[in-house]
Amino acid sequence: xxxxxxxxKETGLTVSTVSRVLNNRGYISEATRENVYRAMxxxxxxxxxxxxxxxxxxxNTIGVIVPHIGHPYFAELISNIESAAYKSKYKILLFNSKxxxxxxxxxxxMCKSNRVAGVILCSGRVGVNEFTELNVPLITIERYLDQGxxxxxCDNLQGxxxxxxxxxxxxxxxxxxxxxVTDEExxxxxxxxxxxxxxxxxxxxxxxxxxxxxxYNTLEYHDFIEHTLRECPDTDGIFASSDLIAAQLLQVCAKxxxxxxxxxxxxxxxxxxxxxxxxxxxxxxxxxxKEMAEMAISLLICASEGKLVASRTTLPVTLIKRESxx
Amino acid sequence: xxxxxxxxKETGLTVSTVSRVLNNRGYISEATRENVYRAMxxxxxxxxxxxxxxxxxxxNTIGVIVPHIGHPYFAELISNIESAAYKSKYKILLFNSKxxxxxxxxxxxMCKSNRVAGVILCSGRVGVNEFTELNVPLITIERYLDQGxxxxxCDNLQGxxxxxxxxxxxxxxxxxxxxxVTDEExxxxxxxxxxxxxxxxxxxxxxxxxxxxxxYNTLEYHDFIEHTLRECPDTDGIFASSDLIAAQLLQVCAKxxxxxxxxxxxxxxxxxxxxxxxxxxxxxxxxxxKEMAEMAISLLICASEGKLVASRTTLPVTLIKRESxx
Numbered sequence: 001x002x003x004x005x006x007x008x009k010e011t012g013l014t015v016s017t018v019s020r021v022l023n024n025r026g027y028i029s030e031a032t033r034e035n036v037y038r039a040m041x042x043x044x045x046x047x048x049x050x051x052x053x054x055x056x057x058x059x060n061t062i063g064v065i066v067p068h069i070g071h072p073y074f075a076e077l078i079s080n081i082e083s084a085a086y087k088s089k090y091k092i093l094l095f096n097s098k099x100x101x102x103x104x105x106x107x108x109x110m111c112k113s114n115r116v117a118g119v120i121l122c123s124g125r126v127g128v129n130e131f132t133e134l135n136v137p138l139i140t141i142e143r144y145l146d147q148g149x150x151x152x153x154c155d156n157l158q159g160x161x162x163x164x165x166x167x168x169x170x171x172x173x174x175x176x177x178x179x180x181v182t183d184e185e186x187x188x189x190x191x192x193x194x195x196x197x198x199x200x201x202x203x204x205x206x207x208x209x210x211x212x213x214x215x216y217n218t219l220e221y222h223d224f225i226e227h228t229l230r231e232c233p234d235t236d237g238i239f240a241s242s243d244l245i246a247a248q249l250l251q252v253c254a255k256x257x258x259x260x261x262x263x264x265x266x267x268x269x270x271x272x273x274x275x276x277x278x279x280x281x282x283x284x285x286x287x288x289x290k291e292m293a294e295m296a297i298s299l300l301i302c303a304s305e306g307k308l309v310a311s312r313t314t315l316p317v318t319l320i321k322r323e324s325x326x
Numbered sequence: 327x328x329x330x331x332x333x334x335k336e337t338g339l340t341v342s343t344v345s346r347v348l349n350n351r352g353y354i355s356e357a358t359r360e361n362v363y364r365a366m367x368x369x370x371x372x373x374x375x376x377x378x379x380x381x382x383x384x385x386n387t388i389g390v391i392v393p394h395i396g397h398p399y400f401a402e403l404i405s406n407i408e409s410a411a412y413k414s415k416y417k418i419l420l421f422n423s424k425x426x427x428x429x430x431x432x433x434x435x436m437c438k439s440n441r442v443a444g445v446i447l448c449s450g451r452v453g454v455n456e457f458t459e460l461n462v463p464l465i466t467i468e469r470y471l472d473q474g475x476x477x478x479x480c481d482n483l484q485g486x487x488x489x490x491x492x493x494x495x496x497x498x499x500x501x502x503x504x505x506x507v508t509d510e511e512x513x514x515x516x517x518x519x520x521x522x523x524x525x526x527x528x529x530x531x532x533x534x535x536x537x538x539x540x541x542y543n544t545l546e547y548h549d550f551i552e553h554t555l556r557e558c559p560d561t562d563g564i565f566a567s568s569d570l571i572a573a574q575l576l577q578v579c580a581k582x583x584x585x586x587x588x589x590x591x592x593x594x595x596x597x598x599x600x601x602x603x604x605x606x607x608x609x610x611x612x613x614x615x616k617e618m619a620e621m622a623i624s625l626l627i628c629a630s631e632g633k634l635v636a637s638r639t640t641l642p643v644t645l646i647k648r649e650s651x652x
Contacts, residue, residue, distance in 0.1 A: 037431065061419070061440075075401030082395060082422045086429075089434055093387070094420040096408045102360075103412075109363065114350075115386075147380065183335060221601065247603040256604045273545065277573040278469065278604055279580045319561055 002043035016262060063111035063119040065095045065104060068282040072218065072272040074243060074290075075142065079121060080293035088297055090117065091257040098217070100228040101128040108134065118300040119240050121148075137303035139296045144312070150299040151312045152292050153187045159285040160194025163239040166283070170204055170265050170325050171297045172237025175199055175226070178221075178249075181213045182239050188241065191269065195239055207232060211245070221245050225252045236264060243268035246282045250324065266324040280323030286316045328369035336365035336426060388626060389437035389445040391421045391430060397545065398570060398598040399615075402465065403448060406619035414623055416443065424543070444626040447474075452554065463629035464490045465622045468513050470638070476625040477638045478560045478618050479513045485611040485643040486520025489565040489593045492609070496591050496651050497534055498563025501525055501532040502554070504547075504575075505569050507539045514567065518596065521565055533558060537571070547571050551578045569594035569601040576650065592650040606649030 004022075008015045010031050013032065014060055021036040039045070062085055066074045085092050093116065094258055095107040111119050111134070118137040137149040144151045160177075167175055179192040187208065192208050208226050215221050225248055229235060240246040246268030258264050258281060268284035275282040292315055299309045316326035330348075334341045339358065346634040347354050360603055366373070392400045402419065411418050419442065420434040437445050437460070444463040452609055456467030463475040470477045486503075493501055505518040518534050525532035535554050541547050551574055555561060566572040584590050586606060594610035595602055601608040618641055625635045 008561070026438075034428075037435065040435070068404035070402050072398070072401070075398070075404075077422070078404075079395035079422060082420060089439075094404070094418055095407060096412070105363065109366070114417075137398060206596050223450050244603070251437050251605045251607070252602070273398075274603060276569070276599060277577070277600060279575070315581070 002040075002045040003202040004045075005245060006043055007036065007045050007256050008041045008180075010043060011035050024295050027061065059115050059117060060090050061114065061116050062090050062167050062297070063095065063107070063114070063116040064092045064122070065097050065107050065111075066117065067097050068217070069094070069096045071254060072274050073242065073270050073287075074122065076272050076289050077293060080290045081120060083290075083294065084294040084297040090301075111136075111277055114126065118149075120296050121299065122143075137300050137309075138270070139300045139303075141292055141296055142189055144185075149311075150296075150304045150309045151187075152299065152315050153312070153314050154287040154292065155314050156187050156190035156317075158285075159269060160191040160196075160239070161198045162194075162317065162319045163191075163269070163285055164195045164202075164204075164206075165196035166319055166321070166325065167237035167239065167265055168199070168204055172265055173204060174185075174234040175204055175237045176235050177206060177208045177238065177239045178225070178228075178245050179208050179210055181211060181216050191239075211241075211310060214239070219244060221248045222252055225249055226256065229253075229256060229258070229286055237266075238267075239267045241269050243270045243272050243282055243284055246284065246324070247274050247278050250278055250280070250282070261323065261325050267319075270326075271320055274278040275320075275322070283322045283325040284320050286318045286320045288317070291315055328366075328371040331363045332369055333362065336369060336592065337361050339374060345570045351572050373385070385441050385443060386416050387440065387442050388395070388416050388418050389421065389433070389622070390418045390448070391423050391433050391437075391445065392448040393423050394543070395420070395422045398600050399568065399596050399613075402598050402615050403619060406494050406616045407446060407622065409616075410623040416623070416627075416628055422621040427446070437462075444475075446622050446626065447471075455621075463635075464625050465619055465626045465629075467622055470511075470513055471552065475629045475637075476622075476635045478622050478625065479638070479640050480613045480643050481640050482513050482516035482643075483520040485566070485595060485613075486517040486522075487524045488520075488645045489517075489595070489611055490530075490532075492523045492530075492645055492647070492651065493563035493565065493591055493593060494525070494530055496563065496587075497532055498591055500558070500560040501530055501563045501565065502558060502561050502566055503532060503534045503565045504551070504554075504571050505534050505536055506540050507537060510637075517565075517567055536557035537567075545570060547574045550577055551575055552582065555579075555582060563592075564590065565593045565595075567595050569596045569598050569608055569610055572610065572650070573600050573604050576604055576606070576608070587649065587651050593645075594650075597646055601646075601648070604650075609648045610646050611652040612644045617641055622634040 003013055008018045017037055021033055063082055070072050080091055097104040120139045122141045140148045141149045142153055177195050178190045240249055246266050249266050253260050253264055259264055268282045271284045271286035275284045295313055303309045330341055334344045344362055347359055390407055408418055409643055421519045448467045466474045466477045467514050468479055503521050505521040506514045566575055572592050575592050579586050594608045597610045597612035601610045621639055629635045
């Protein structure tokens with residue numbers, strides 16, 4: 001079997017340069033990298049990451065746990081986490097917890113036993129006691145844990161305020177808010193608070209409608225939305241806590257012959273691709289998903305190097321005006 | 327540091343039972359599993375997968391390489407691959423190749439050096455020479471490689487035929503097909519063939535419009551669609567090779583005041599969640615994504631056990647009628 005020395009000899013580089021390519025350390029030109037890969041291939045040299053990891057405290061793998069890969073928000077988040085991890089020479093082990101306690105606990109154990117460099121935990125509602133003995137950085141996105149190393153959030157409170165301000169400025173006087181599942185305290189709950197504060201200040205009627213865990217798991221809100229709209233016939237503006245709910249609102253309005261935006265104005269949240277793919281397109285609160293993913297990776301790396309990191313980082317949101325309100 | 331023996335003593339189970347829990351081998355009741363996890367937690371015992379992997383030929387990790395995590399099709403595919411892998415006690419290392427040759431090659435190297443049990447390669451257009459020395463099963467989904475262990479596809483040819491049959495039976499006489507990127511031969515190309523064969527047999531005019539790699543990477547087709555519809559004003563029915571393109575077709579038709587389905591009938595492909603979230607909902611060809619993911623995992627496991635597996639497996643597709651044609 002070919003050794004590191006053989007690769008060095010084949011390329012004409014030093015062993016230490018070849019090792020730097022394999023370890024992705026320091027500056028390496030693309031030409032050098034390609035030279036090394038070519039030689040590795042020719043000699044069929046395979047560095048054994050597993051063996052090398054033994055001598056290190058951890059691997060260059062990050063465990064990523066999300067509650068719902070199929071949800072458009074998490075799909076975009078995972079994509080951005082993978083990109084940010086790749087740039088920093090990390091790879092990701094992906095786990096879909098489906099909000100189940102036992103699955104999340106099992107994944108935490110898998111992360112431990114695979115000696116991950118850290119864990120990124122996205123949203124989810126699982127109890128927090130499981131994370132106390134992780135011994136590597138635990139970064140949360142849109143979720144806050146006392147035991148977490150660092151939490152990354154978007155400014156949910158401001159998002160709720162922006163949605164209310166916009167709907168009110170468009171002339172809406174009877175507002176509804178379809179909010180999230182509320183068994184556990186989540187950063188996203190702040191959206192409802194910001195929305196209510198703003199409406200109350202301006203003297204605009206506002207009703208919060210909580211959605212259920214079953215709906216979140218199945219991504220199916222149609223019947224619930226239709227029932228709600230029949231119960232609240234005066235409604236002329238709606239803030240949905242996700243673009244996915246907003247898209248289904250558009251469908252129910254079409255079915256009920258309610259014209260959007262003429263008779264009903266709708267604001268979503270997230271700004272995932274679905275918001276740009278409906279007819280009309282959805283006005284929404286843009287979460288800086290790319291920047292949140294990059295921040296999470298950056299915090300994880302800093303923490304794993306023993307640096308002090310911010311325990312809570314909040315990134316700003318913006319209102320994106322599209323056809324569902326204008 | 328606690329040992330396996332300590333965990334056995336704490337639980338009252340034998341070392342071999344505890345080991346079976348850790349290795350996920352044989353039947354283990356939920357109560358036993360929980361008992362072991364509780365003891366592991368109490369004693370802060372951490373099995374070292376990294377060390378254990380050294381004694382095995384490979385880890386229980388599967389490398390999954392997709393070209394575009396943010397595309398709704400791949401998001402659903404990844405979600406289903408993760409679920410199927412979890413059921414078989416595997417975890418997934420996720421890589422986003424973005425169709426780039428050098429990134430895919432680097433990922434293959436990462437998979438090798440991490441001693442994955444196998445690789446699942448989804449779609450993508452990267453050259454095939456890189457996979458010859460992988461030494462573990464390589465399962466492809468919607469992509470065929472001579473060097474692959476097994477390929478899983480949906481019946482693309484039949485899908486194209488079903489789309490044509492349906493549009494013709496709805497009364498369409500001037501058909502367009504927005505097909506995929508065509509630099510490389512892909513199983514998805516069969517959609518265009520099936521569509522054309524069916525139209526030609528029935529004497530219905532049909533034009534194939536090829537989309538570009540840039541459009542695929544950015545997921546942005548609006549201007550291209552509008553330009554095409556202006557060039558082909560007689561068009562009364564369209565088959566789009568993805569629901570994502572179909573959703574943008576709906577938007578362009580709304581902008582051009584073309585009523586769907588009255589003046590234009592649209593059929594998509596994939597049956598991902600976006601097809602159910604547009605207004606009107608999209609009639610589409612259902613790919614059995616869940617079953618394709620399960621098949622890929624099952625083939626990978628069989629192949630890694632040295633069993634002979636089918637080199638090519640094609641799963642059936644079905645027409646799902648929704649409001650964009652009826």
